[in-house]
Amino acid sequence: MPSPADTLTSDEPVGPQLATPPAISIQDLRIDYGSHLAVDNMSVDIERGVIYGLVGPNGAGKTSTFKALASLLKPTLGKIYLNGHDIVTHQRLAQANIGYMPDMAPVASDLKVWEFLDMFAGAHGLSGKEKSTRIDECIALVDLHSEYHAMCTSLSRGMMQRLVLAKTLLHRPSLLILDEPASGMDIKSRVGLRNILRNICKSHGATVLISSHILPELTEMCDEIGILHKGHLLDSGPVHDVLHRMTGLLPEIKIRLAEPPDMHWKEWLLAQEYVSNILGEDATHFSFHFEGEESDLAELLRRMITQGYLACRVSERQRSLEEILLDLEYDGH
Numbered sequence: 001m002p003s004p005a006d007t008l009t010s011d012e013p014v015g016p017q018l019a020t021p022p023a024i025s026i027q028d029l030r031i032d033y034g035s036h037l038a039v040d041n042m043s044v045d046i047e048r049g050v051i052y053g054l055v056g057p058n059g060a061g062k063t064s065t066f067k068a069l070a071s072l073l074k075p076t077l078g079k080i081y082l083n084g085h086d087i088v089t090h091q092r093l094a095q096a097n098i099g100y101m102p103d104m105a106p107v108a109s110d111l112k113v114w115e116f117l118d119m120f121a122g123a124h125g126l127s128g129k130e131k132s133t134r135i136d137e138c139i140a141l142v143d144l145h146s147e148y149h150a151m152c153t154s155l156s157r158g159m160m161q162r163l164v165l166a167k168t169l170l171h172r173p174s175l176l177i178l179d180e181p182a183s184g185m186d187i188k189s190r191v192g193l194r195n196i197l198r199n200i201c202k203s204h205g206a207t208v209l210i211s212s213h214i215l216p217e218l219t220e221m222c223d224e225i226g227i228l229h230k231g232h233l234l235d236s237g238p239v240h241d242v243l244h245r246m247t248g249l250l251p252e253i254k255i256r257l258a259e260p261p262d263m264h265w266k267e268w269l270l271a272q273e274y275v276s277n278i279l280g281e282d283a284t285h286f287s288f289h290f291e292g293e294e295s296d297l298a299e300l301l302r303r304m305i306t307q308g309y310l311a312c313r314v315s316e317r318q319r320s321l322e323e324i325l326l327d328l329e330y331d332g333h
């Protein structure tokens, strides 16, 4: 357990001289494994109380970035500041203020839920009343009261994740780093996790960093996201802004016409507002990207009918992150 002198509230002028430094500031981060470049020139600032999602396909560099943030890996180049303090020169302070939950964190099999937390609370130097109060507090935060006396092995995957999260919260970190916590979770567990993280941010003023290779998992959970691809942070900012900028995210509309259209069809459709990238699958099946709202789509369908193009089936598909990134590769990114 950090002593009061260990907390990162010191006004010692270390790191960037800002009035209120961001919770986390990553500057020109580079991570190499031998000759393999895993993270290249990453810079991003994350403010206090924000849930920030790092999204990217397998091998993008998410875990490497998180390990560097958690001081488990020394970057090749670059600086990381936690509340304005360099985490390399203030490693002990940083560790006392960071909670890191790795992907597939192990849970002891032969312990009850409270015993598991008790063991780690002891390792953090907690004892007596303070220890039991802290365990209760963390169990409440992750909503596991009902499993207090349950064996760890009897927990569902979602509950297991929450137990590991409770363990990660025992030392009241101001920065919580969660590597792929939602992988394999069903929608109910994901919504539960989102509510828990929101609560932790609100009640503790903590900042949360979370990663996933599934974009929708993060858009519903985070305030801000960063798109990581082959070690490069392609974009970062409020979820809505990033999604808007990633034009490839436009939903794809699939349409089936009642009969094959005339030769002017594609030209006509392309001239309509919000339409791009028309692809024909066969004589009557087409897909295109559509940037407008639902009411704009309704208007387009109305105009199609007026024009004599009768749609007998319309569906929408959100493109996956992999497809978007593939497009970016073709665009030379």
Ligand SMILES: Nc1ncnc2c1ncn2[C@@H]1O[C@H](COP(=O)(O)OP(=O)(O)OP(=O)(O)O)[C@@H](O)[C@H]1O
Binding pocket: 033, 036, 037, 038, 056, 057, 058, 059, 060, 061, 062, 063, 064, 065, 213
């Ligand atoms: N210890 C290591 N030695 C060598 N290469 C590594 C090591 N750890 C990671 N890498 C490589 O660095 C790149 C980034 O890996 P990293 O695990 O950070 O990505 P990730 O986005 O977390 O992917 P995943 O979701 O698959 O874990 C990958 O190409 C990976 O193979």
